[in-house]
Amino acid sequence: MSTDPISSTLKIAASALEAQSTRLRIVSENVANARSTGQTPGSDPYRRQTVTFAGEMDRLSGASLVHVSNIGTDKAEFRKELDPGNPAADAEGYVKLPNVNMLVEMADMREANRSYEANLQVVKQARELINLAIDLMRN
Structure with missing residues (x-):
């Protein structure tokens, strides 16, 4: 087992950088699709994605690392908006909008x-x- 604290620190930080990079990508996808509707009348729009982290022990260094364990979807209800001219509108003229809350995405x-x-x-x-x-060491 390695006891080099600098090496362990670098491994921990690198795993966190990778995990947060994935999280930023998922948040960016959510923001980009915040107004994406379905293609056909009454169809479901984009569903917000979520990121789940998990800890993992690095056997070589003994450091506790973080990694993305799952990229899932938010099961929250879709919002509905009256827009009869939209190709994705149902029989009553309502369009399902993604379950993306911009305030939550900006906070994330x-x-x-x-x-x-x-x-x-x-x-x-x-x-x-x-x-x-x-x-x-040079001196």
């Missing part, structure tokens, strides 16, 4: 972005420590 995006930036800062600090150690 902000949280994922901050987590990504924090982990990126950890990688930068670890790199500086490695460079400092190399400089000390």
Whole structure:
């Protein structure tokens, strides 16, 4: 089992960067499809995607890493809007809209972005420590 704390720190931060990158991609897809309707009358529109994280022990370093365990769909009801001219409108003129709440998506995006930036800062600090150690060995 590796006891190098800098290596473990880098593995943890890298796993978090990858997980938050996936989360940002899913949030971006949700935002991009927030007004996407079905193709035929009464058909279902885009369904909001969700990300589930899970912890995982790295056997080599003993570090607890994070990874995306599942990309699922939100089972919440679709919103309905009266739009009789829309090709996706049902017999009463209502169109089903995605179950995407822009406030929730913006909050998720902000949280994922901050987590990504924090982990990126950890990688930068670890790199500086490695460079400092190399400089000390040269002297």
